[in-house]
Amino acid sequence: MKLAPRARALAPSETLAINARAAALRKQGKDVISFAVGEPDFPTPEHVCAAAKAAIDQGFTRYTPAAGIPELRSAIATRMGRSLEEIIVTCGGKHALYEVMQAILSRGDEILIPAPYWVSFPEMARLAGAKVNAVRTDGSFQLTADAVERALTRKSRALIVNSPGNPTGAVYRPEELGAIAELAVQRDLWIISDEVYSAFVYAGKHASISSFPGMQDRTVVIDAVSKRYAMTGWRIGWCAAPRVVADAVAGLQSHMTSNATSIAQRAALAALTGPQECVEEMVRAFDQRRQVMSGLLDRIPGVRCPTPEGAFYCFPDVSGLLKGKVRTSAELCAHLLEEANIACVPGSAFGAEGHIRLSYACSEDDIRKGMERFAEAAAKLGKLAAK
Template identity: 35%
Template sequence: MRYSPFCDRISGEGVAAWDIHQRAVHDQRAGRDVIILSIGDPDFDTPAGITDTAIASLKRGDTHYSDILGYPNLRAAIAAHHKRLSGQDVTAANVSAVAGCQPGLFAASMCLLAPGDEVVVLEPMYLTYEATIRASGATLKRVSQRPENNFHLDPADLEKAITPKTKALFFATPSNPTGAMMSAEVAKAVADIAIRHDLWVVADEVYAGLTFGKKHVSIAGLPGMGERTVTVSSLSKSHAMTGWRIGWMVGPEELIHHVHNLGLCNQYGMPPFIQHAATYALTHDVPEVEAMRQAYQRRRDTAIARLNQVPGLSCHVPEAGMFMMLDVRKTGLSAYDFAWGLYNETGVSVLDASPFGPSADGHVRVSFVIDEKSLDEACSRIARYTNTLKSVKA
C-alpha cells in the first residue's frame, strides 16, 4: 500500500533522537536503576488549585463540546497574560487555545507556509521544528547560534540567510535546548530584519516563565511586529502541566480565523474542564510556580558546580529553562557515543544534542527535572564515567 509523501516530511533525524530516552523509560519500568535526564517533563505535581478546579468542573458535568478557539474567559486570560509579558496590546480576538505549544507551532506552519517557501530557523532548535515546518511543504534554512557565543544569535548571520523565497522565521526564546535568551538588542535587530523583508515571525516562548535573573523579551511587543508575529506558549513547563495539553497562539485576528478553520478539521475544541483549570492558573496567584522556578535555578547551579570540575566536560550556563548544554568534545567521543556509553555504563540518560542542529555537535543536553539528591547522584555517575575515558584532553 502507498502512503502520502506527507509521511516522509514528518519523519527524520529528530524522531530517532529520542531512542535513548525511550530506552531509558523502558528500562526504568523494568526495574533497572536509571536516572532520566533526557526529557523536559517537570517532576513536580500540578499545583493543587489548578487540579481542584478541573475536578470541580468534571463534577459539574463540563464534559461537552466547547468553543473551537477556546472559551472567551480563557482567551481573555491568555491575552492579559501575554500583554503583561510582552507589552503587546491584544484581546481575546487575537488568541486561540490549542493542545500545547507543539500544536500551536504546527497550526502556524500550516496556516502561514506553502510548498516553495523557505523558513529560517535559529539552531540549535527544538527537535520537532524540522518536521513541523516540512509538513507544510516549506523547506528549512538553518542559522547557527554558535557555542563560542554561548548559543546567542549574531543578527548578521540571520541577515545573510534571507532570500526572496524566505517567508518566515521560527525561533524559541528562551531556547530549548540551550537555555539562551534573546537580548533586547538582538530582538530589535531581528525585528528590523523581519520588517524590512516582510517576514512572519513565529516565536516559541514556552520557557518565558522560567528565567534566571534576566528579563524575557517578547519580539511581538516591539514596534511593527504585532501584525507579523505569532507567539506560541503553554502552561506545560511553568505550571508543571505537560500532560494537560493546554497552550495557546497569539497573533493577528485574520490568522486566528484561519486557525479556527483548521481546528474544525483536526480537534474541534479543547476539553472544557482543562480550559477551566487553565483559566484558574492564569488568573490566580499560584505560589508553586515561583517555587518551581527557584528549584530549577538551584538544580542548574548544582549541576554546573559539579560537572565543571570534571576534566573533559564544560557547562554552558543556561539563562532560563530546565536544560543545560554540556560540552563533551574534549572527551574524544562524539556526543552520540558519549550519551550511549554513559547510559550503558551508569544508567544516566542524556540526549545527544547533535540533532538539534550542527551548532550543537559535541554537546549533550542535560535536564533538571529530578530532585536535587537524584541530580547529585547523576552528576557523580557522569563524572565517574568521564574519568574512565582514556581519550580525555586537558
C-alpha cells in the same frame, strides 16, 4: 502498501525515544536517572486540579468553541495585551506551532530556524512543505540580526525565535531582539516566537520580540501552561496572532481536533487566574538546580558547561570526550546510558554535534548522583582513549 512520503520522511522525536529506552531499562530493574525529559518534576498545583474536578462534576464535558472557551481566551488576552479574537487555545504549545506553520507556510517557502533548535521545529516546517534554513547562533547560542541577515534568501518567509531556548537555555538580549525585529519589518518576515519557557528566566526579565514597534502585526507568540504550571499532560497551549492567522488557525482546528479538552481548559483558566506562588517556587528550585548541575558538569575534564540563563536545560560542549571508542554525541549518550545509567539527549538531535542536553527539572539528589556517575564514566572513557 506504501506510506505517504511525508510520513516516511518524518524523523521520530529522539528525546521521546531516549525516554522510552530509559523507561525500559528501569523496568529491567536498573537504577536509571533520566535527564532526558523536558518537563517539570513538580506536581500540577492543587487548585488547578480542583478546577478540573469541579468542571467534571458540573458536567463541563462537551465540545467547546473551536478557538477555546471565551473566559480562557480573555484571561490569556489580558495577560498578553492582545484582543480575545487574536487568541486561539490549542492542544498544547506543540499543536499551536503545528497549526501556525500550516497556516503561514507553503511549498517552496523557506523558514529560518536558529540552530541548535528544538527537535520538532524542522519537522513541523517540513510537514507544512517549507524548506528549513538553519541559522548559526554565536558561541553563547545568541541569535544575532547579522546572522539572520546573512541567512536570508528571496524565499525566506518566517523566522522562529525561541527565547529562553530549548535545548541551549539561551535568553536573547533585548537589543538584539530589537535589531531582529527591525530586520523582520524591512524584509517582511513572519516571526514565530515560541515563549513556552518565558517563566524560566533566572537573571533579568523575559523580553518578547512581539513588544517591539511594528511587531504585533507580524508576530505569532506561542505559549502554553505545560511548563510554567507543571501541566505537560493536560495539553493546553495557545497562539496569540494577528487576526488573519488566528482565524485561519481556528478554522484548521475546527477540522483537526474540534477544540482543546473542555476540562483542561477550565484547569488552565484556574492556573492563569489563580495564585502564582507555585510558579515562583518552581523557578527558585530550578535556579538552584541549574547552578548545581552546570557547576558539576563544568568540573568534568573534557566537558565545558557555562551556566544557562533560562529554560531548564544544560547544553554542555562534550567534544573533549569524543575520541577513541566514542566519536559522536549519540555514541556518548548510549555509553552514558549503558555504563552510568544516566539518560541524556545527543546534540545531533538538535543540529549541534559535540554537545548533549541534560534537563535539570529533576531532584537535586538525582543531579548530584547523576553527575558523579557521569564523571566516573568520562574518566573511564579518557583511560580507554589513552590506551
